[in-house]
Amino acid sequence: MTTAPGLRERKKQRTRDALIRAALELFTTQGYERTTVDEIAEAVEVSQRTFFRYFATKEDAALAVQQMVEERYVRALGERPPEEGPFDAMRNAVLGAWDAIGEAIEEVVPVELYIRAYHLIESTPALFAAHLRRSAEIEERIARLIAEREGLDVDEDPRPRIATAAFGGVMRVTGRLWGRGEEETLESIRALTERYLDQLGAALAPRWRA
Structure with a gap:
């Protein structure tokens, strides 16, 4: 049969x-x-x-759920309306992905186990290095996606890679701060991410002093 x-x-x-x-x-x-x-x-x-x-x-097994989270974000970015600017599209994609990611994670592992695994990645040199390597690969994909959305040649115009690097830097900072905090929930990392992304424009302003 x-x-x-x-x-x-x-x-x-x-x-x-x-x-x-x-x-x-x-x-x-x-x-x-x-x-x-x-x-x-x-x-x-x-x-x-x-x-x-x-x-x-x-290593692949250890990073599998994190890779799923990242892939979900890239997919969400590809579905953002074309009239959104690059930073708005990336911001809305990542926040939208976090809104639904808990259910997707729960289909594979308990969220509590995912959070423990996130700490493991951050504290294990071999896994952290692999995670950074994969993050760089994801950033390149995102830069090319942004360039395509904006009708640009990613190898001729540096802006897609610069914007993606700035955005990715914010994501790494919030992940690291969340990992050090006391509130270990997906809601808390989403809130922290939103708070820091809201400061991205101000941080890139030519002057900070009034």
Whole structure:
């Protein structure tokens, strides 16, 4: 009997999600470096070979949910109305994505586990370096998307990359401050992000003093 493609895909997604949950639980309780792929696979009762069907490395499993969050933002940016300027489009995309991201995260892992994993990424040098590398790749995609929206050549006009770098800098600052704070909720990081993004224009003004 042949299994319907939809059912097969759902089963694969469940296995992938289970591997992510097991990996993040193990990483956040016993440490990233001390956790092996065998332990992750054993927790889900699959083989090491099955793990590597879904993830090339432990790093990929550790960053999977964060990557999903970033991809959701890029998708939201691509759907912003064309009449919005670059900063408005990026701001509205990220805030809109945060409004709905909790439900998307919960489909994979509990939000509490996602928050613990976020702290793990920030405090683990290997993961933090990988996260920064991926962030740079995302920023390049966003710069090209902004250039396309504005009808510009990203390699001739520096503004898309400059605007994206400024915006990405704000996002990194708010993420770091949120990680140090006491209120660890998605609502609090959204509020902090909105507050700092609202100051972006003022921070880029030629003069700050009255």
